[in-house]
Amino acid sequence: MADHYKGITLWFTGLSQSGKTTTAQLVGQKLRERGVDRLENLDGDLMRMGLSKGLGFSKEDRDENIRRFYLVSQLLTRNDVVTIVAAISPYREARDTARAVIGDFAEIYVKAPLQVCADRDTKGLYAKAMSGELKEFTGVSDPYEEPLNPELVLDTENATPEDNANRVLAWMEEHGYLQPVASAVADSVTA
């Protein structure tokens, strides 16, 4: 690689409160510390205030939301930006399309049992969904289709965010998206 890293979309999928945003932010922070200066974090909540403003939570609107995510991720990734997506993205077909369109892509399943996610939920959304007050809530009143062949599964019930973020960076190193620290140092010494 011309730089010590290359563009990829790291696509974090999982239930609400599974730990997507926490893990994604930590990955972003660690990548910045490693000198990755072309980096964008597209968070689900932020997208819904920006490019996906006005969309709801029907299957159709969720698919359109994910379509906008992958169109932007495609533009960024092919211009050598490390693009972090954190979005529930409950439908397998939409994630598979994102993978096909983007090419340089890792599906990262942020996994925690539904009850653990519900217990973490300080906003009480799970409680409202379980009582029927809140409709179209993923995992309760709306489907979540688990990834079949994700590049990584991160267990946020038993592992720390630190460990999980390190696993993402290790995966990037193993697959040629990030130069390992030792060889990056060696390069700069021999340059």
Added chain:
Amino acid sequence: MADHYKGITLWFTGLSQSGKTTTAQLVGQKLRERGVDRLENLDGDLMRMGLSKGLGFSKEDRDENIRRFYLVSQLLTRNDVVTIVAAISPYREARDTARAVIGDFAEIYVKAPLQVCADRDTKGLYAKAMSGELKEFTGVSDPYEEPLNPELVLDTENATPEDNANRVLAWMEEHGYLQPVASAVADSVTA
């Protein structure tokens, strides 16, 4: 600059058939020849099949279209991508917002008299607009607010696309977005 260029949004505005796409594509081609490898061309027609799918031509929809343009351009530009936008973008306020949001920005007014644009129009859209068959057509039945202080005005009636594209690259060199050829060569000789 770390590279021999840096991220900016080159925003081409003007009437339908004024020559925005032609000029923008030639600028893109010349930049590629100059080794600019992070480059994205966001064309109005392509955006309407992508991120702006479903939007119409009311003032509200045009503003939303331009909002999506500048949100994407912002993400690309801050990651050091040269981002070329070719969009009628008839409203001054929307373009000024784009400038404010993006920061590294050049407004390029692609200028030709209405009649010249109409004469170039092989699809007969101007004729339909003038007969009243086509509503909300910029310059005929919908306003076009000319830029007040654009970085560049390109005359596509009297100058060639080649000349106009060269003016854009010269502007980029003068304003530190592209290293002039002579000094780029000097750098590589002394490196």
